[in-house]
Amino acid sequence: MNKVVTLTAAAWALAVMGLMGQIMPQTVVGMEGSVTQTTEDDGSDFSFTESQLDDDVDAAQTISNVASSNNDPYLSQVGFRWSAMRFRVRALDNMYSTTFLNGLEFNDLELGRYNYSLLGGLNDLTRQKEGSTGFENNSFGVTGIGGGDNINLRASHVSKGNKFTLTACNRNYKARAIYTFGTGVTSRGWAFAGSFGYRWANEGVIEGTFYDSFSYYLGAEKRWDRHALSISTFGAPTKRAQQGASTEEVYWLANSHYYNPNWGYQDGEKRNARVVNDYEPTLIITWDWKPDPKNQLVTTAAFKYSNYSSSSLGWAGDAYDPRPDYYKNLPSSIFNVYDPEYLGSEWQSSNPQAREQWTTLYDFWTSSKANRQINWDRMYLVNKENALLGGDALYYVERRHNDQLVWALSSTWTHAMGKSQKLLAGAYLNHTIGLHYKTMDDLLGGVFFTDVDKYAINDYGRDAIQAQSDMRHPNRKIKEGDRFGYDYNTYVDVAKLWAQYGLQRGPWNLDVSAHLVATQMQRDGKMQNGQGQVQLQDGSFHDNSFGKSGWARFMGGGGKAQLAWTPIAGQRLSLAGSAEKKAPLVRNAFVAPRVQNNYVDNLKLETILSGEATWLFQVGEALVGKVNAYYSRFIDGVEQTAFYNDANFSFTYLTMSKMRRQHYGLEMAVSYKILSNLSVHAMGTLSGAEYTNNPYAQLNTEGMNQEDNAKVNLWKNPITGEKQDLRVLAKGMHVGSTPLSALNLGLKYNKNYWFLEFNANYYNNVYVGFSPYRRLSNIVENYVFDNQGAYLTTKAYATETWPITSDEERDAFRKKLKESGGVVFDQHGNIVGSFGAEQEKHDGGWMFDASIGKSIRFKNRSTMSINLQLQNIANNTDLRTGGYEQNRDDNYYTLSSDPKIGKQKTYLFSKNSKYYYANAFNFYLNVSYRF
């Protein structure tokens, strides 16, 4: 019987792997589409520590899953030690890791990621988990190449007794209380458990933020015969205010790297414009059946209703941009402060007015805190005055909702074949509906708001269809609470079959797994947006916004294998490899999801090839370590960036397709016990993660008609005049907002239930997130090399030459290409070189952390543990964790102006990326009492 099962499983795995080469996306490119967008200021990720797990980080600080493989000396520690720098293992996005709850995969189908705020504040529950790397077999399912965790939420797995925890800290929140109880399994086979938490900060460590989160978990389980049925429900209704990134100039003016542009005074009180409301009530039912000692079936069903919304300032008409750090408010908008000529005494003395205006703005910024924050009162006044004139609210707070309904089901069968073989097989189904819309949160003293696209009105006139958010209700006057702007649903269905097989023979250990995934997605527009109307040749319009799109269908899957050799106890060498075809995410699938149904071009399965070699070693009881080398290649990825583009004053989507990336590196961890209670440890990684081609680009701007959208996508060959495929010059760009190199040195000491740990961490190779927009082939300069050796710029002046007659001029040209990027053509119109603009790398730096703890056991057998973590003891406030380039180039064009005449803005966006800094010195005091 075992042999039959083995052969069947192996054949199925091989068949699936073989099938990968034949899989074609069954993309029915219908006429419709949609999803949640991560805007550019929500860009960076970071990993978590236990104490940060419940920070409910912003989208800007999305937690990256660290597969906490319990036996891996590197992965088991990396999250704890490097989370302060938002370190991501192997620079991978969280979507390449997988999190399971009771064996049910819980990654969000729209974003691809698991949302840690789901269990925010329920730390006592999340400790019960099994982790695995991306290649090893586990007991719950197939993970992504970033590995995965399975969190056990069954009531019987919550420790018996009561536990009360109090926390004080100076992070996103300042106080936390958690109470958890578990009955254990009673004699009648029942188990009950509960956990309640509350996290709070009237003002977090970042000025203008607050935190308000209640969390709960209730679980019950009944065991009988060989069955167990458990039911769990949990959620964490949270309201929190966000921090925003800003430029170095602004940090300098505010004299702090922790300046937050998101708040301002309203009638003397602090008010934040970016407030997140998040509540994802979830119900999980699990049936465990163990018919015999060799077989086990775990079936889990879940329902989740996710309510997520975030607020943001909006402004209409010609209202002035209310963001305090809007570039026109900054001193550097007066003259080019980055050009030595402008800073020279000659220019300064002949342009005293420039210095005068610069000083006026400098004084304004530095004279009062209120001056550098949002001026809420001013917005109320403007709205009042405009209302008296019978007009719209010119300023408002909108709330962008990304709700979700999820039904998911999985079943995992485990079959043990003797002591040396194990087979798992499973099925997984998920039906997700994403509900995306925005509502009017606050009219700020205004009376109504007309639901039109103000930019389309400016471009095409008030009567143009592009101006209408919903042509079925044109020029609708909306009030607070009403939906406006956009409203659409997405539907994503996934069906997965998987199997894994483990074999142990002497010193050899083989893990093989395979999976097959069918995915389909669709958009359903609830508004008939004017921009989604496609004009046909006869002048009539075809609606491409309201109603359902066609389905896009993909058949993906993959397989992986790991062969390990343990020649002697304590020495283990392993080789692993995987190949996978992964369906694109619905969030990247539509050209402008908020307004229309069109799918992006080149929407296809992403191919992921990955491999690693690992040496795990243990010498006696004293020395334990790991060395690992890995390489991963990503082919045909699709990635969409959505941002407000104030070059054309509208919300813009930029999709890169046929994108290639590679991630590679070395990882090392070693721990050595000097004494029985004193050990030293070291951990490090040296890695790379970069784009290896210039992906195809597709732009779509809300409020723009077809003709103008075609113009912004146009890239002509300067010699032949032929239209070329628009590209992003991304080759050589690094994955940003995570250290690619990190080193940890530390020591641990314990005595009489006292625990001490000290860590020194060095981080380097952190890159700013690059802007694909600034590197579009029709945005960067295009040059032509003629046979006289001269370069002609084709964008600014068709006739202007850039003669290169000396080494100095050649060097200057190369420097310009390196800094600003460009495409160089030969005289026949062939591309001879493409260069992406230089990507900024942040300075490396040290951070020192320490923790001290004490466990106390009382006579009544109750225990208390006290732990104090001190992070960034040296108060290094100059460590950039990441950031992003602004999606804007330094030149100013309009669609109607001569495209050859680009005017350089005084304010240089290329010099003004926005940054996040690691927290200054902070502490985390945790006291828990178990009874």
Next chain:
Amino acid sequence: MKQYLSILLSGLMAALLFSACTGDVDDPNIWAMSAESVGVTAPSGTLPLPNTTIYALKEQYSSYFVNNNTWTQIKKDVVFDGVVCANDEGGNLYQTIMLRDIDEEAGTDASIILAIKNSCLYPYFKMGQRVRVNLKGLYLGNYSYMPRIGQPYWTSVITTGSSTGNYRLGPILFELLQTNVELVGKPDPTAPELTPIDYTDEEGERWLCNTTHMSYRYCPQLATVRGYIKEMYKAYADIAESGQYLDGKEPLPKIFAPEVLEDQGYGVDRTLLFVHQTGKWMTIRTSTQNDIAFMRLPADTCTYTGVMSYYTGWQMQLRYTSDLKHQ
């Protein structure tokens, strides 16, 4: 156990009560708000009393209005009052309010532009609002012969060309309103300054055709003129013009300012032929990207009210769509 539970529940209740308040801010009393109270303009009574008028100011500094694109910085307290008679509410005027002062005793009527770096001035500077300006530290001069108060700046630089841009009298920083500008009283919709000067009759057209009147003294003016648009005259109505900077022709039916025809100043000029002075004309200049820009060009004789200035000839910018009236 009960004791623990009661403590827990009490704590939770307290937490929920706390949480209801976190982050919430009461609405301010908007009726007590003013440009002064929100820190836009100077507190009432802080500026010195007026020591000149717009008319006297223009006479005193006339040389800076006669020579194109010249200006001077005022280094002492020079204070005057004016009434807002044009602003950016209609979107056709950008970063601009026009102040006018009629002194019936002296028999003077003069206007000047106050240029301010902000895209939405009209909620602060409503029509009929009296405004006090202290020129100390500000610059007085002209931009293409238009008398204005502003601050000099360099225009944008051509990307890789050798040009360093042009040096012009641009708008003052919005932040300077706090120190140099004060609102006096409430807007008065009956203020005489809101009545345009009428040039619609034959005598008015003759005045306009007299080139000696193209002087800083009469520039800018809130004026009404009458005529018909040349681009809509008979067969012209169906002849689409080509843009200076963009390939292609303007769409039909014609509107005031299609983007395809815009010049480097982001505006479109249309020719208004006078009714009585045959062959004589002036320009109706309209910025792109506002409601006036998308108005259909009228084929009939109409009156036009707006900010009138001169460069090589008279030109007018309408303030609102309602400034165009069919006769």
